Amino acid sequence: MQTSGQSTTAHGRAGLADAPRPPLSDLPSVEPVTGSDLVELYRLMTAVRHLDLAAISWQRQGIVPAYAPELGQEAAQVGSALAVDPKRDFVFPTYRELGVARACGVDMVEYMSTHKATWHGGLWNPAETHVAPIQAVVAGSVLHAVGWAHGQTLEAHGELPAEGYNVAITYLGDGASSQGDVHEAMNFAAIFKAPVVFFVQNNGWAISVPTERQVAGGSVAARGAGYGIPAIQVDGNDAAAVLTATRRAVAHARAGQGPAIVEAMTYRRGPHATSDDPGRYRSLEDERLDAGADPVARLRERFVAEGIADAAALNEADDAAAAEAERVRRGVLALGGRPGAEMFDLVFQEPTDELLRQKANWQAETEWHEESEHA
Amino acid sequence: MQTSGQSTTAHGRAGLADAPRPPLSDLPSVEPVTGSDLVELYRLMTAVRHLDLAAISWQRQGIVPAYAPELGQEAAQVGSALAVDPKRDFVFPTYRELGVARACGVDMVEYMSTHKATWHGGLWNPAETHVAPIQAVVAGSVLHAVGWAHGQTLEAHGELPAEGYNVAITYLGDGASSQGDVHEAMNFAAIFKAPVVFFVQNNGWAISVPTERQVAGGSVAARGAGYGIPAIQVDGNDAAAVLTATRRAVAHARAGQGPAIVEAMTYRRGPHATSDDPGRYRSLEDERLDAGADPVARLRERFVAEGIADAAALNEADDAAAAEAERVRRGVLALGGRPGAEMFDLVFQEPTDELLRQKANWQAETEWHEESEHA
Amino acid sequence: MHETLTAPKAEPETRMAQVPAQLELSLQGALNLALDEILAEDPKALVLGEDVGTLGGVFRVTSGLAAKHGAERVFDTPLAESGILGMSIGLAMAGFHPIPEVQFDGFAYPAVNQIVCQLGRMNYRSRGTLPMPVTLRVPSFGGIRAPEHHGESLEALFAHVPGLKVVSPSDPQQGYSLLKAATRMPDPVIFMEPKSRYWQKGQVVLEGSGAAGTARGGAANDGGGSPSSSDLTGARIARAGRHLTLVAWGAMVARCLQVAELAAEDGIDVEVLDLRWLKPIDAEALATSVGKTRRAVVVHEAPRTSGLGGEVAQIITERCFATLKAPVERVTGFDVPYPSGDLEDEYIPNIDRILFGIQRVLEYKRG
Amino acid sequence: MHETLTAPKAEPETRMAQVPAQLELSLQGALNLALDEILAEDPKALVLGEDVGTLGGVFRVTSGLAAKHGAERVFDTPLAESGILGMSIGLAMAGFHPIPEVQFDGFAYPAVNQIVCQLGRMNYRSRGTLPMPVTLRVPSFGGIRAPEHHGESLEALFAHVPGLKVVSPSDPQQGYSLLKAATRMPDPVIFMEPKSRYWQKGQVVLEGSGAAGTARGGAANDGGGSPSSSDLTGARIARAGRHLTLVAWGAMVARCLQVAELAAEDGIDVEVLDLRWLKPIDAEALATSVGKTRRAVVVHEAPRTSGLGGEVAQIITERCFATLKAPVERVTGFDVPYPSGDLEDEYIPNIDRILFGIQRVLEYKRG
Ligand SMILES: Cc1ncc(C[n+]2csc(CCOP(=O)(O)OP(=O)(O)O)c2C)c(N)n1
Ligand SMILES: Cc1ncc(C[n+]2csc(CCOP(=O)(O)OP(=O)(O)O)c2C)c(N)n1
Numbered sequence A, B: 001m002q003t004s005g006q007s008t009t010a011h012g013r014a015g016l017a018d019a020p021r022p023p024l025s026d027l028p029s030v031e032p033v034t035g036s037d038l039v040e041l042y043r044l045m046t047a048v049r050h051l052d053l054a055a056i057s058w059q060r061q062g063i064v065p066a067y068a069p070e071l072g073q074e075a076a077q078v079g080s081a082l083a084v085d086p087k088r089d090f091v092f093p094t095y096r097e098l099g100v101a102r103a104c105g106v107d108m109v110e111y112m113s114t115h116k117a118t119w120h121g122g123l124w125n126p127a128e129t130h131v132a133p134i135q136a137v138v139a140g141s142v143l144h145a146v147g148w149a150h151g152q153t154l155e156a157h158g159e160l161p162a163e164g165y166n167v168a169i170t171y172l173g174d175g176a177s178s179q180g181d182v183h184e185a186m187n188f189a190a191i192f193k194a195p196v197v198f199f200v201q202n203n204g205w206a207i208s209v210p211t212e213r214q215v216a217g218g219s220v221a222a223r224g225a226g227y228g229i230p231a232i233q234v235d236g237n238d239a240a241a242v243l244t245a246t247r248r249a250v251a252h253a254r255a256g257q258g259p260a261i262v263e264a265m266t267y268r269r270g271p272h273a274t275s276d277d278p279g280r281y282r283s284l285e286d287e288r289l290d291a292g293a294d295p296v297a298r299l300r301e302r303f304v305a306e307g308i309a310d311a312a313a314l315n316e317a318d319d320a321a322a323a324e325a326e327r328v329r330r331g332v333l334a335l336g337g338r339p340g341a342e343m344f345d346l347v348f349q350e351p352t353d354e355l356l357r358q359k360a361n362w363q364a365e366t367e368w369h370e371e372s373e374h375a
Numbered sequence C, D: 001m002h003e004t005l006t007a008p009k010a011e012p013e014t015r016m017a018q019v020p021a022q023l024e025l026s027l028q029g030a031l032n033l034a035l036d037e038i039l040a041e042d043p044k045a046l047v048l049g050e051d052v053g054t055l056g057g058v059f060r061v062t063s064g065l066a067a068k069h070g071a072e073r074v075f076d077t078p079l080a081e082s083g084i085l086g087m088s089i090g091l092a093m094a095g096f097h098p099i100p101e102v103q104f105d106g107f108a109y110p111a112v113n114q115i116v117c118q119l120g121r122m123n124y125r126s127r128g129t130l131p132m133p134v135t136l137r138v139p140s141f142g143g144i145r146a147p148e149h150h151g152e153s154l155e156a157l158f159a160h161v162p163g164l165k166v167v168s169p170s171d172p173q174q175g176y177s178l179l180k181a182a183t184r185m186p187d188p189v190i191f192m193e194p195k196s197r198y199w200q201k202g203q204v205v206l207e208g209s210g211a212a213g214t215a216r217g218g219a220a221n222d223g224g225g226s227p228s229s230s231d232l233t234g235a236r237i238a239r240a241g242r243h244l245t246l247v248a249w250g251a252m253v254a255r256c257l258q259v260a261e262l263a264a265e266d267g268i269d270v271e272v273l274d275l276r277w278l279k280p281i282d283a284e285a286l287a288t289s290v291g292k293t294r295r296a297v298v299v300h301e302a303p304r305t306s307g308l309g310g311e312v313a314q315i316i317t318e319r320c321f322a323t324l325k326a327p328v329e330r331v332t333g334f335d336v337p338y339p340s341g342d343l344e345d346e347y348i349p350n351i352d353r354i355l356f357g358i359q360r361v362l363e364y365k366r367g
């Protein structure tokens, strides 16, 4: 154990190669990623990178009170999200899934409303977008994904539909993997053969605690074998690899073979959240050595090396991303607060008399206050 | 899935051979069991068998309101308990560990007091006996064992004592393995390298739910690999095999190598508890096929086959066991109720004024009642 | 294999035609019948929990349901309460109406995180787009000499949680009618079944029997009609009286009715208010009853401090302060862990202790 | 590596000699100092939780402690609250005095099973042979515009649980003194830290500084002496007044003191009672204060229904019924999930709402 300040690093200086790997999984193979997949990945990852960096500056400018950056996790997030179909599948994010939400078509102003402290969970419609509200409880929604997925097989009355089952994908971190709910979820999923994909972003840290003091055995994917769940560990900074791995996992679940686990080995390049000070638990040198190649830069280099797209096309994506971030900034600035009445109105589908009484009292006292302020 | 009444069986008709086995573990090897180990096992298992059967009849006679039989688990319980030293180690039982408690020297009248509804947890002194109170929450004490075990390494200031660490052994069932706390406990134990043995009695059932609808992947021991915890699956009806396996696990923990898992494959031959009706979920034919050889009879046969002890010696053990059961019966009958004042006095080390006030009111109202009854 | 997920249309009518309008049933039987009818009427209803399938539940409340409605709609889960609740929430997001069971009150604690942070908040968090029509059945309270953690009273905890509704039936009719009402609600309901009353019998008027009452509250229930839905939203007068109001719920209602009979021998006419809904609490009914009797005693099994009795007493005091003749009394469990069987009669409010409470209120003198 | 487990004997005196008898400290700093002293004085004390080691806690309350007292005595755990509590219980069984932290109030829920069924009952179950000297620190209440589940008030839940003691400090002096008192107790204590007050500064008189007061309650604290242990067991008068008693705890005490100043401008002399201990509740102090003022308002952030305000109000009513001029008022959070930052000022009792409550009590007319 260390005594303070200095920490051993999450992945060790040798990087990913050292991480233990689960036995070769029996997930189905899928078509290789195409050039247009790669372009789409780049387009989205660039948009996400811009939005993410912008959000940090918005926090500094006081536009949003706090933000949890996903810097460095663009490949893991966009790559996995592109493997599902939000028209039919259902996505369960944590509090760090800007990239997932963006890739699934969630409106980014509605997304940022959580960080603006407008509404816990965000203002978008989860029932329509098939992206669940932001989940602030670590591992809080992993079981929901299992339940939703089991619902798909019930809905199908046990007959695998021609187009396969709708699939749930639930996001969790290396830290979250320590929660009892994750074990219960994996066991339930395997027992019920639920079509759910557990997508783990192992980004090396849970706030200040590195993975090796969090995940005994060293790999969340390696836990799969104990439940009979096929699992795959993937370089989470390689967008194409993430897309392929997640597509395999989704194909497995869709085909009625039950759950699958994907563990994307990546790195949280930024602080845990804007309030965090990583200097207390890791050095800049640690970060440089552990982070590996930037996933966005890496994809860009591949484009150039393989001649898939030229610099002009890539710059176009950058420009579009910058313009989008600016549009979202204006949207966030323009976003009004929610009326206080929603505190009461949205608790239940059928509000209780007691709640209506409390609302009436609140209204009376608030109006008095507003009147007296105008006076 | 089945629709009702009939169930597939826990282990399948082929029995233990079908159960998946974890990869060969790296637990240290230990001395083979000796003849006197075997005699001690038989003596204790016979005592436990008599007490267990007696307790069922006491329930029928109204001497105790309820009881959870351990019929068929004598080898697993006695075999594992003999592998630890209750003078220095600490034992964390569930509600079904009569055999463990007996082998660890707990007074059997004090033990039975729980089932007599005298005192939740039992009347024995856990601090002195190093056997924790009966735990009615499934998996409730698994984490306590990890904490106690971590305390031993803290106590030793990280220097392995010459006599090794004191070891915690925690009991859990196949059903209990589904609880999130078990996952948290295994992960914590491995992260802290705590000297703790997880002893799983996989007895095929959690009330009415067979293991294959409970334990995804089929084996609790197989989960160990995911945490980097060595695990061993053993024929839980072979007392000598259980003793050896548990000794290996204890030796591993004692030597500062961290936690270990032992999964004893056994069978709950009786009902879940005296209130249960197994006929609703398994047939007598299922039971006959799944239960395998009776562990007590099996050991007796081995004695005869190997000439370790003669029938006279074995009969002597039987007679002693019968006499003991009768002594315990009388003790249980003679066991008085606890004074109601203990409800208040034993909540805290330092009772609060409010509690003393409630006690005084209770006393006043109770005395009035008793006086009026005498009048 | 899965053909029973959607109940065939004809079945309910057929079955209903076979049962008489009124039956003598135990609470356990009434709940079982209610679940049977719910599963038949609502193709989205599901029953899940530990041992609820093949075994039919340790209290047999789900007995026969898996065989009749299919093992897909009535199913055993692994032994993990957080898992049961978390899965139910996900099933609700997928459009189902889960009716999970935790096997005993004390085993709801491992599910508290899912209940408080998820079940109670998903509708709010999602701005009403992900409703949670989940009815969580919790065999509750003590009185059966059970092992540790098998006799807890969690109503104060549940009632404090935003986004939950909480109800407890006191007899077979209430059990049947309130369970059907709860499962039809679009919001999460914690349904606390008094396990010591499971085998207690009573007349149950069935829905659709033609005998459905129209008047509100006790009148409807006592009068032999099946309560209409508006009868099921608030408290009910279990016994009318003039001198003092005993407020209770769950298993304590029957005990309070006994106490009322004993008190009547001494000329004290006690009104017994069966609160039924513990959230929202029917403040009107409390005010009406105590406005008339001017004296009240609240009875519950849970520990006294921070129990629901404080809330009920304070609601009464807020509404009836000017006319109250004495402070509201609380007769409750003590601030101690629920004791072992031998001591449970010392712990649960018994007839003597309730009578003492009544006496203190009647004899109260200001100053 | 492990030499720091037992603190070297000489260190505390050295350090104590360096610090003055009285310091200006934030609540966070006062708690940090208290933990530092506890670890130095009690070789069995341990601090554990998420990010409490290297990082020093997300609120820095454990900052520097691992470096000073050793990474074995102040250590990070994996991210699992049930694990943290369960492990603490086992450590207590092994003779340690664990001081676990859950990072935010809302993340105590996953540990409720261990808190209620194990921490609160082990002493009882083991007939006093396995005491649980565990102090669970819970950064509590709202007011910092935090994400969901980071602003909960669990005192009603904790206070209802048999076998627990519950306390909440309201300022740096209280934080320092009550944390030291709690960790010396042989029973489990839930220590609820008002996170919105962490950075609020105040004078803190240190133990052993020679300035220790002897008088009870507010006098001692206001008078500059360090409270003696008998000062730390009940409520305290944070401000004396004649016309009405405001009862509060945690972060609401400061707000009530503000309200009292405003009310004084209108000639209303408000007494502010800082309840401090939420279990056991100091019924004597409530009776004494309201016996004098004859009017009371209870203020808390938690939802109203089944909140601790009901209990406090009922205790007051039981003791002061004859002299109370009006029913006790409650000014509380609403029965809704704690809202997002933009709405939290609408949710938490604000000055206006407390003044309205005072007004209702003062203007109350019978009948
Ligand atoms: C149940 C629970 N406990 C504690 C927290 C506080 N917390 C928020 S994020 C976090 C670390 C999560 O780490 P990880 O799961 O690896 O995700 P990451 O932040 O790295 O994306 C902690 C401890 C929480 N949100 N929920
Ligand atoms: C947390 C919790 N949930 C439910 C129960 C009710 N219950 C008691 S024993 C039992 C089955 C336990 O099965 P297993 O762990 O396999 O142990 P066994 O009874 O077979 O010895 C259940 C569901 C409980 N005691 N605790």
Ligand SMILES: [Mg+2]
Pocket (backbone or CB within 6 Å): A173, A174, A175, A201, A202, A203, A204, A205, A206, A207, A268
């Ligand atoms: Mg992480």
Ligand SMILES: [Mg+2]
Pocket (backbone or CB within 6 Å): B173, B174, B175, B201, B202, B203, B204, B205, B206, B207, B268
């Ligand atoms: Mg079992």
